[in-house]
Amino acid sequence: MGTAMQRTIRQLRSEDREFFQIAISVDCVIFGFDKNELKVLLIKSDLEEFNNQWSLLGYLVRPDENLDTASYRVLKHRTGLDDVYLEQVYTFGEVSRHPAGRVISTAYYSLINIKDHQPMLTDNELHWHPVNEIGALAFDHKTILDTCLQRLQSKIEDHPIVFNLLPEKFSLRELQNLYEAILGVKMDRRNFRKKFFLMNWLEDMNELEQDVPHRPGKLYRFNATRFSNGKKTQATLVV
Amino acid sequence: MGTAMQRTIRQLRSEDREFFQIAISVDCVIFGFDKNELKVLLIKSDLEEFNNQWSLLGYLVRPDENLDTASYRVLKHRTGLDDVYLEQVYTFGEVSRHPAGRVISTAYYSLINIKDHQPMLTDNELHWHPVNEIGALAFDHKTILDTCLQRLQSKIEDHPIVFNLLPEKFSLRELQNLYEAILGVKMDRRNFRKKFFLMNWLEDMNELEQDVPHRPGKLYRFNATRFSNGKKTQATLVV
DNA sequence: GTATAATTGTGTATAGGTCACACATTGGTA
């Protein structure tokens, strides 16, 4: 079969120029949690086509870097953070999704503790937006955001990743508020607590909340060892 | 910020040539079900680097076609089938994944009724392989296959997609064999039947199997209307 | 045509998970 694919394999850079008219980018949906709301970090588009619209943080992928690496690079550049939770979700490849040419974009989402990021907010093109209040975005970024939010929603049902959005120590109330914000539902407090203790992911810090205008709750932290060693209960995480 | 991304947006085709050194392809994991085994359609690689190894069916994406369209094109070309179930899974973008240059590949899987495809098997480079017996594949295709199989396994827990792998009419025994083949587990026959009837996805054809050397079972077909209208039972699909 | 083999079709009991629900306790604040 004398296909372009196979010619390409033998001599990828010198032939078949027609296949090198596509650029590839990564777009990062950076989630944070603040004031009991799930937020996403956006940048103001300075393009005429998308005047005054917000967009996700993205960048073209370099020929010599892995796709994941490109995504980490965007995150590091925009937030100053390494070592963040990052997950690839979907690749958006409609011909006309980018007004200036063919750009295929792979979407990632990441979860960061918003307080770690505050110092970088001096970049005044960047802002945290409550996910619930976002209408249109530039390009197809609203679709990308929705897709990533759905993935996040289903992921947290089985996997202990929400801890990336919280400080090291947190109260059960904060944890429940976070689940409620992500899933857009209200949960029963007693059942929520019961299930989390059943999961055995939390380590009691023997400390209490500070500066709350009411009875303080106990502080916990996530214990990854318990997760990996955990007995497999059949209980689902979310109430 | 004067980034290449933003320059690119204004004048994508004439600048930043460095970003146009990446080719993008799609790879299709085409699943079929035959003789109580889950199978995948592979092609023999004719490359020196992968002498005698098998690979997935893939092709470069054209500048003027959507990513999904490219995937359908590969399927149509290799199987002659339109109108198949197709789902994007993940994009593989390691720099060194392709020996001859930078190729980022988006993986899809599809589910086809293997009997519809038999006539095309005259293409003697193409063969169905039992998924369980596959060792190494060319490129990173074993990883791609494993990733797609995992996605399939989790997808069938909630979504009625396995019907794409069966003839229109099938017995409950065939359906159970299929679930067992995909998930690699044995299930209890009574519980399996009970749950499927609870789901209310099946329509009784009032026909019996033909040409089986024992008592024939009833034939059913999938009824998509019942799926969309279905009362949401909390039962999970798989036993 | 009768016996045999292979498979279909069916129900129940137990254990465990889901969910709804109320009150005493604690610490902060006025």
Next chain:
DNA sequence: TACCAATGTGTGACCTATACACAATTATAC
């Protein structure tokens, strides 16, 4: 010292998961 606002805790009804056995049906071999 009284009040406020939250934390921390247990039980019962319902539903789901799972394990498990036997009669009915058809094809086949004799």
